Amino acid sequence: MSLGIILFILFLSFLFIAIEIFFIPGTTIAGIIGVVMLIVSIALSYSYLGVEKGNIILLSSLALGSVLTVVGIRWLQSNKVGLKKELTGKVNLPETGNLSVGELGKTFTSLRPFGKALFGGKIIDVQSTGDYIDDNKEIEIVKITNQGIFVNQK
Numbered sequence: 001m002s003l004g005i006i007l008f009i010l011f012l013s014f015l016f017i018a019i020e021i022f023f024i025p026g027t028t029i030a031g032i033i034g035v036v037m038l039i040v041s042i043a044l045s046y047s048y049l050g051v052e053k054g055n056i057i058l059l060s061s062l063a064l065g066s067v068l069t070v071v072g073i074r075w076l077q078s079n080k081v082g083l084k085k086e087l088t089g090k091v092n093l094p095e096t097g098n099l100s101v102g103e104l105g106k107t108f109t110s111l112r113p114f115g116k117a118l119f120g121g122k123i124i125d126v127q128s129t130g131d132y133i134d135d136n137k138e139i140e141i142v143k144i145t146n147q148g149i150f151v152n153q154k
Helices: 003-023 029-049 051-077
Strands: 104-107 114-119 122-128 138-145 148-153
Touching: 003 029, 003 051, 029 051
Parallel strands: 122 148
Antiparallel strands: 104 114, 104 138, 114 122, 138 148
C-alpha cells in the first residue's frame, strides 16, 4: 500500500471527524467513521511503511488534530458563526401579579407547605413559612422572592 493511499484515508478521517463536530453534531455516525478511518490509516502506516514512518504519521496526526481543534474552536467563536446574543430571560418565576407583603388572602387548598391561595380573586401558588395551614383560612404574605410567595396564617 502506498503512502498516498494512507494519507488519503487519513485526510478522509479528519474530514469525517470535522463534519461530526462542526456540521452535524450528535449523529455520531460520521464521528465513528472518522475515528475508525484514523485508526486504520495509522495501523496501515505501521504495517506497510514501517515503524519509523508509522511514528511520523502518528505524531503528525496528533499535531494536525490538535491544530484543527484549536482552529475549529476559534472559528466557532468568531463573529461569523458564534452566538452573539445573550439570553436574559428567566424561567419558573412565581406569578406575583400586584401582590405585596402584608396583603391578606385565603387558602384555596391546604398548604403542606405548598399550596394555592386566593388573593384578589386570583389563585396563586404560595408556600407556608413552616406550619401546615388548612384550606379556607386567612393568610398574610410575609415575603416575596424569586423562589416563591411565603405566607403565614393570620
